[in-house]
Amino acid sequence: MNIISNLLNSILGYFFNITGDFGIAIILLTLAVRVVLMPLSFKQKFGMQEQQKLARGLEEIKEKYKDNKVKLESETQKYYQENSKSMLGCLTSFLQLPIFFALYNVILKMPMSTATMLVPWVASLKMADNFFIIPTAYVITVLIPNLLPYVPFLSITTQAKISKTNILVSSLMSAIITFKAPIALGLYLITTSLFSAIEEIVFRIYVRRRELVA
Template structure:
């Protein structure tokens, strides 16, 4: 973990030397990490899609063979065996966690005087956003992956339309999570959320069938 931390820390400082802005450096570092993890993330989305399809198929089989328990077990076993390879994709989240947590810790260890032109109303990225713009932007982005299914270009998306109650819960949790968070972490979270929105759109339009 220390090796990853040192690598991220060196990259962040290099990006700061390149841009002269800690906020831009955080954005670029987050994008770099997300691009590295993107193939795994897309594969995970494909695996989750397969699991959804399997659940629907299981329900159909239970109805079809409700009076033939032996046949039902045989058919279920066939489908479970054929979908085992897709279950591994759900483990990718655990692969990402150490990297994401390390990136989070790198951002937390920024110099106390660090500031950014991205958010000019704060004097230090160590402070929280007293105007609460960061929490509002982050909560909006967190809802978007579940709302993109309404776009016409993504009419075949496997993402289920989000309910109003889920929207409210997502917004409240996101705001509570970031309302006292340092600006540096807010930039990291917003960049990650924005990247996730773009990634969902890319997957829904271009990769859904190829990765299945």
């Protein structure tokens, strides 16, 4: 963890020297990290898509061989073997956890007087936003990827829509996370969510085109 913290701190210092603003430096740092993780992120998306295909295939197998237990068992074993190959896609989510905590550690070490032109109503990036503008912005950015399946142009047949209950729960959790969080952490989370939304849009456009060709 210390290695990651030191690396992030060095990169953050580099971006600050270029921009002269820690808020902008945090955004650039976040974008740099997400660009590095982007190949794994797309691998995760394709892996999840494959799992959903396999899940539907399993239901078809159960229905097709419901009267043949031997065949049903052999086909089910094949399904689980294929499913295990798709689990590597979850690696991106786990990789972001140490980066998140390392960045939080970097923020704690920042000078208390550190401010940013991006959030002029707060005197320090280590303070929470008492106007709740940052938490509100984060909730909105979290909602965007969850609402994409409901957009006809971006809907793909291999991915189910997220239930409205799950969308509300994720929005509530996002608000709780940033309610008293430092502004610096809020900027990181908002940038990450916006980047994820753009990734999801690009992924859906690519999949839709591939489906049309197929």
